[in-house]
Amino acid sequence: MAEAKQGNRWTMVIDLDKCTACQACVIACHAENNVPTVGPEQINMGRAQHWLRIERYWQGEYPDLRARYIPVLCQQCQHAPCEPVCPVFASMHSDAENINVQVYNRCVGTRYCGNNCPYLARVFNWFDPYFPEPLNEQLNPDVTVRYRGVMEKCTFCIQRIHAGADRAALEGRPLRDGDVVPACAQVCPTDAIVLGNLADEHSRIHEFVKSKRAFALLEDLGTEPAVIYLKGGESHVS
Amino acid sequence: MLAELPRKFGWPHEDNPQERLLLDPLPQEDMNRIMLRPMLKAGSGWWLVVALLSAIVLVCFVGAWAYMIRWGMGLAGIRRPVFWGVFIATMVFWIGISHSGTFVSAILRVFNAEYRRPITRAAELMTSFSLICAGMFPFIHLGRVWTVYYMIPMPNQRQLWTNFQSPLAWDLFAITTYLIGSTLYVYLPMIPDLAMARDHTTGWRHTLYKWLSLGWRGVEYEWHYLHMAIKIFAFAIIPVMFSVHTIVSWDFAMSMHIGWHSSIFGPYFVVGAIFSGVSAVITVLLVVRRTMHLEYFLRPEHFDALAKLVLIFSLAWTYFFFNDYLVEWYGGDWVGHQLLLFQARGPVAPLWYAMLLFNIAIPCLTLWNKRIRRSPIALFLITVGINIGMYLERYIIIPGFLHINNMPFDWGNYNPEWPEVSIAFGTLALFILLYTLASKFIPLIPVWEVLEGQLSHTRRRIGRTVVTSVAELE
């Protein structure tokens, strides 16, 4: 099983033309990954815990104004700046999925990775999460509940990647495109988010990453993200 | 050859030899008495100070830290994107202070700067004590301090190892090496003085000093080995000192963050550290001299010489500061430009201007003047100001620069919260407390070194002029 996983390259494509900033992915991520809510005071301090946030920039002035939305999550860099700076290997590259993983029980909380992430994709557990009974009933048993003092970030729903691989193994077949759907892609009404294995030639994302609209966030930093964005389109009628 | 240098440049205040410690000898016993008197007598004032400092350390440092461990890092004001704040700034500050001792003692020793003799001990103690303060911050700032041993490379069943690529791992080793090295370096020259104290005390103090002085008798081979050991350490500790602050600067320079990823950070930080360290030495010596009545040992000539060092390092620091600014400006990165504007106009602007005032304007405009260099009050104010300015520099570089990044949506303002300020203040109290306690247990002036200097210095009349001659010691 482990051998079969070698050489996978999980890649996410986000079509900015389709994103409507409806926040469904943000809430789905909270639900799937046991991401706690922190309350207004903490948000005011800049400690929102969202693994996935939709950044909104303004372009132009009234009345020719447009919002530019860009969902930002961990870019799962192939040359991740967070990895070399961690003194305890809590932030490390996973060879099986070719993504960047955070080992919660290894993390000592230096937060260096957070400083070094150019995408600000990492969030820190400043306090213990609080799930008053019976809200804790909802917690996903496939995902660790993180305690105070550890960094966390988007995992591409690695539990779903594993579940998909296990299911494929049980059925005695290779992993197919569409076997693994992370929570954000699953919920996205406009299908703006697609996850696929770049190593799989038949995957849907193959044509996306070849698109002329494809770009990586802060490409010049050389981090080689595994999240590819498709630029928003422009239509002009006059 | 190096020994020639001080002679070549002449001695300060040749006109009045009585001002100079090494030309104004006292019998050894008298010097011992001057040193031991404040050590053996603990007045109510001293007890009061110790009690007060202990209370501050207990409440502000231990208490606040325990509270923070219990509830989480969130009690500090740090946030995304400013993940490092007062803690790391204070750590860098204390590491900077720690450079004083080694610089003043080891480098001046290597260069045979004779005026170093009475001030080495006080400076070296500062190194150890400030390193203790600095070394605590990597623990304090950890989200999960109870798992700190993960950072130590030790065999375990999971075959997990420390990441030697991480500047934080380098930090750990550099600080530990420096702490051990500098503690040994302060201890070695202390042995003869501890033996002196042993011979002049009774009771538990005698027992203590007996143990600490390792049976020193003062026979010739002992002196021979001591000198050799001190010399080895003096040479060895200098590269360690430079590496420590370079490595600390790499915590920032090795990252990808705008304003941090600068190749000049190594020397910039070292110069800044020595600048603040030497200033701190002056501040501490002024306090020690006043409270322990050591006017015989610590004379205006010493402060004059140290103040000149401060002036030189102020200029050097200014160069590096400007250089760092210029490179960022010339780089032309749009966020980098914003970072520069942010320093002059953003929320840290008052701190930035205060830093320029304390670090450049005041020292450069005042320390040219010999009278100011020799005035204890002026020097005290200037050097305290420099350390405030250097603290502000670290604050601006660490949390300040983190305000701005490549994702303008995620810029963020950082305001320190009380636990951070309290813990930082607590370490200041801890530093003073350690020093206060040390003043009763450790002879702050290396009497034997002064004596040695005095023995080698004589004044001779050559023709009409009287010149100082220094004999080579064997």
Add this chain to the structure above:
Amino acid sequence: MSERISRRQFIALSGLTGTAMAVSGCTINLQEPTHLEPYVVPPEEALPGQKVMYASTCGQCPAGCGILVRVSNGRALKIEGNPLHPLNRGKTCARGQAGLQVLYNPDRLRNAVRQDQRGAKNYRPLYWDAALSLLADRVKAAQPGGVAFYGNLIPDALATIVTSFLQAIGGQPPVLYDTLAAMDGRRTLASATAALLGSSTPNLPLFDIGQADILYSFGANFNETWISPVAYGRAYGQMRSRPLGTRGYFVQFEPRLSATAAVADKWVPVAPGTEGLVALALGGIIRELGLARAKDSPAAALFRAVDVRGIAAASGVAVEKLEELARAFARFPRPLALPGGGLAGHTNAAPAMTAVMTLNALMGQAAGPESPILLTPAPPDPAFASALPSSFADVKALIDRMSSGAIDVLFVAGNPIYDLPVATKFAEAMARVPFVVSFSYIVDETAVYADLVLPNNTYLESWGYQVVTPAGARPCISSQQPVVTPLYDTRQTSDVFLDLAQRVSDATRKALPWPNTVAFMQEQMAKLVGKDASYSTKTAAAVWAGFRQYGGWWPQDEARTQARQVAAPAGVMVPRPKLEGDPAQYPFVLYPYPSTLLGDGRGADQPWLQEGPDPITTASWGTWVEINPETAKELGLARDEVVKVISPHGQIEVIVYTHPGIRPDVIAIPLGQGHSNYGRYANRRGANVLGILAPAVTDAGDLAWAATRVRIEKTGRQQTLPRIENNVGVDFANQAGKFPG
């Protein structure tokens, strides 16, 4: 389980699940002892470690999306969209995701309670039997017609039962008023469609925007809350999936740049209430230029003699711009104009919606097999007829009856004290009703003033069905079933009415003979025997099984229902909107809008929705007022300043957010907050803008929710609005013209 599982895999898998359980069990709360559940005899639905998906229907808004709930060990873990469901096709919105926090809300009522003194918040627990006898006595003792029911857009199973019950005791039909439905303009849209197509029954259409080449949306915030945001979101994705060049051009006409307008290719800030006039002007220009494709259609008559200049002056859109927009609309083969909820809030709602619908007719898009306007197909059986929401006029009539003492027992399955403008005096009228019963699952603002609270099961613990309206391409009855055993001693309201029917009279026993909702549903579903579905419908049992397993009933293939022809709309011109309040005293027009996350306030008890950032302001956990930066400068206001927004009917305190995309004469406030009683996550946060609205009525009989004028007063206080954006950085990026990516 297949035979191919090797021993190793079995061990690995059981280890995995065991670890997962241990992890989830250990890490909840260190202070609490860990609860071990020895499943010697596990409950039927709880196979340890085995995850089961239950199909049901989302209850977070009236759209009726199909959901699948992942359940393991008797715990509902995650809500996902039902991929088979024709409306949402496996997708959900943010509110749909947060449904678990309705189920597991820590502030839920755990049993039936009685309150001796209204508003005292002193609740005595009551056995269900005692509660129901008490209720039956009250209903029996009520004067004729003295029992009334007020509710939101409740699921159709409950609505059917309640309607039968009220009919049997001779009461008036239930008043189903829903703020979201009012803000969507459901009733007005349905009537405007009927008027255009010459049908006598209102029909709520679904617009197929996915195929549109050019889309003009008049105040339709379809990516946020409008009617069926998930269905529209899917269609929007289709529209944007088309290759560059033929990708649909999308223009939004709205006084405020909403999240929908934010992704439009062009946003036209029209004066509030003039959207219909603009549509009229566009149609007039198209007709005048001879670009209309259905010149002979009776629809064209509406656009005769349009005062384009007058409309340009009133709407603030220049004549040249109108002409440009009109030409663009006429140029593409598949234009589509959406009559959005924004139109429904003004006094000219009905003609405005008609004007927009007629614009489609003018371009030949309103009828025919190619028409993008999909009418809701007739249900397979008349028993599944779904009621449209009641009008605001109906609510007013109910309030009048309540104040006159004509009502003895009032059932409330909504939150009118929060939902209705204070000026309607609902609370005062309710105080005159001798006996009030609330079915709220949590003590809300209305339940506080109820005598009896009979907590409903949450929608994840209930049986029921919903006739999806609008359904789009095919009729759809969405099924609802409990995904977990009810957490507490609560009872679903339809069961309460069935039980009550047994106790009240022979008439009610005859009208509602079923022992419980399941029996009722089985009988209803039996009517689907023999109907086309993706599962066997040969027997009632098969239908019942398939209905629950697949999440409802719908035909296998799409059967789009479009109008055959266009009838002549009443040739009324669109009047100017009437705004409540003196412009000299109240200089701003208040534009309330439903929050993308909290909806009309029903989502405020769910921390995920509270914490979710608003798409436009990125703010959460509070209420803000959006003001144009120029206006704010004139008023001397800055961000994060607390101001009073004062209407002729009340005032609220909100935090200023300068929104670069709002007309200078308009201020906008989102709905959702300002709860005084709605659980710990909602209480005492922000303000409720619904309270200060003028109780004006549109010409379609709905609440003119956008027709209130207000003024702003400083309070001198500062309060940071929790939000994740950094305004300095965002403004700087806009000035520099640089964005990440």
